């Protein structure tokens with residue numbers, strides 16, 4: 001029996017019929033196994049594989065319907081052809097419904113038998129091929145899923161790496177800005193620690209006002225750099241103890257615009273920060289400088305910085321005076337709320353008791 005030989009299992013309790021079928025099929029080159037039925041049918045089917053089963057319906061021990069059910073359940077791709085006497089036609093229709101490939105009437109004509117077997121085997125080959133394709137498809141799906149999984153893992157690792165690098169860059173950036181802010185502060189030694197307090201309190205007030213992470217980053221830079229323009233202010237004016245005359249005042253007031261211009265010209269990407277720096281001496285009622293902006297025209301960051309700037313300037317010690325007590329400063333802030341300062345920011349600052357942070361920030 002070569003590898004191409006199709007194996008057919010014949011189950012019928014009539015020995016003469018089995019013999020006839022065996023002779024016909026062997027002559028056609030099929031490999032034939034026969035059984036008279038009973039429990040051995042299941043053993044034979046379990047121990048070998050068949051390309052086709054031909055099975056009688058009416059048998060004394062195990063009837064054809066049970067064998068049909070067994071084949072359908074355990075050998076999905078093996079077709080089964082049922083054999084039936086003339087009177088069993090109703091039963092034959094029933095078993096077709098249960099998954100038999102076809103049925104043949106007894107006595108079986110040789111031509112009918114051969115045609116049915118050939119059709120059944122073509123059908124079986126299609127089922128087998130179909131199953132192989134399904135399997136290949138499933139394997140390919142798994143392969144693709146695996147690929148997607150690997151790629152996602154790689155991308156996640158890259159994202160973490162990028163986030164880390166971004167964090168490092170951000171740290172470096174803020175350190176640089178801090179150094180710049182301290183340089184400005186060095187020109188006016190009486191405001192020691194002012195920039196850092198501005199930074200901490202402004203970010204806290206911004207958070208209380210509902211600013212998002214990006215807006216808070218911008219606010220942090222702006223708070224550190226708000227007096228950057230003082231770099232251009234004459235030290236005699238900057239450190240003058242006592243009132244400034246009109247010229248000196250004008251010279252001093254230029255620092256808001258100068259700071260904005262330095263940032264716009266010299267630091268790409270800092271445009272929003274620059275606008276806040278330029279507007280940090282605007283008043284809520286439109287009486288500030290340099291542009292006399294009013295209410296919502298003033299960037300929210302600048303309105304926040306104004307509140308914190310006034311608080312810190314008044315509570316800090318100066319060589320010519322002691323810092324004013326917090327309670328008095330808060331009273332004063334309420335006085336200018338709505339005129340100089342944004343009342344919403346003043347309320348938030350007082351309600352959240354942000355002044356308590358000042359010792360940590362100093």
Ligand SMILES: [Fe+2]
Nearest residue numbers: 226227280281
């Ligand atoms: Fe200022």
